[in-house]
Amino acid sequence: MQRYKVTIAYDGTKFAGFQRQPDQRTVESVLTTAVNKMAKTLDGTIKVYGSGRTDAGVHAMGQVVHFDLPFNIPAEGVRRGLNSMFPLDLVAIEVETVDAEFHSRFTNVGKQYRYKISRKDFIDPFKRFYTYNFKFNLDLALIKAAMPDLIGMHDFSSFVASGNQSKDFVREIFDVQLEEHPELDEIHFIFRGKGFLYNQVRIMTAVLLEIGSGRRPVHDILRLYEVKDRLQAPLTAPAHGLYLEKVFYE
Structure with a gap:
């Protein structure tokens, strides 16, 4: 074989x-x-x-x-x-x-996801399946200030959707970045971590957008870790803006 x-x-x-x-x-x-x-x-x-x-x-x-x-x-x-x-x-x-010891799931050491957000004031028909159109004003400085709160080992109970099969909600996020693409009227979030819970990336994205639009305090992520309550972060960014970009192996 x-x-x-x-x-x-x-x-x-x-x-x-x-x-x-x-x-x-x-x-x-x-x-x-x-x-x-x-x-x-x-x-x-x-x-x-x-x-x-x-x-x-x-x-x-x-x-x-x-x-x-x-x-x-x-x-x-x-x-x-x-x-x-x-x-x-x-x-x-x-x-x-x-070799036979390789396993795509069990031997990977991390994954990278990209979430694409269109900032146009209309839904571009050529991007409607590939970016999330978020037409509200965003303060990117607030988002950048909040992002470091996601990095590290945390209990992401507030960031997991029902249907998650894991009983352990602790995950490690290695890095979070914000890319600006003014030529496209887009911003991209990049999340790199060891592993992610069901809908975790989309929920983190929704929380960052709430922070950037002034609907949530800049360091509210720290409170969400403490309350461990999904009802405190009820929004989930749409699936069509999300991309599994890379899987890492040693």
């Missing part, structure tokens, strides 16, 4: 998320069908393992998956073969052969 590490990108608009679901078009189901077709298996015995899940509407620039094939094909041949079977909203960017 040969194990392959595959870096993929996808437009999440027409996917019901990454994880396989009955009677739904998901990234995992499309990947599994293509890999088994390549291996000429008819019963779906070859499983595809992802570095994590993304929700419906969330995009990926650098999601990582792995699978084992019962024969050795050059990595470039696997990449070309997969892309010949993939729909236009999914692509294999890079394929590498790896």
Whole structure:
């Protein structure tokens, strides 16, 4: 058996998320069908393992998956073969052969997410599935002052949506950045951490936007850690502005 590490990108608009679901078009189901077709298996015995899940509407620039094939094909041949079977909203960017100890989920050491926000005073029809249009005034200095409060090891109980399967809400955020793109009328949030809870990035984004628009005190994140109450941070930024940008391995 040969194990392959595959870096993929996808437009999440027409996917019901990454994880396989009955009677739904998901990234995992499309990947599994293509890999088994390549291996000429008819019963779906070859499983595809992802570095994590993304929700419906969330995009990926650098999601990582792995699978084992019962024969050795050059990595470039696997990449070309997969892309010949993939729909236009999914692509294999890079394929590498790896040893059997590699696991896309359990051996990664961190992930980076990007959230794109359009600051136009109208919803751009060409960006409506790829940026969150936030037309309220934002004080970026307030956001920049709040961002360091997210960095470090914290209990993110106030930043997790119902449906989260983990009982441990402590997570470590390595870095948070704000990028300004005036030529696009956009700002981007970049979050890098060891792992993230269900909807955590989208809830953190919503809190930062509340701070920037003056609806929440600049250091209210510190209070949210203490209260451990999702009702204190009820907003979730829309899925279509979010991108899984990178997955890191040692």
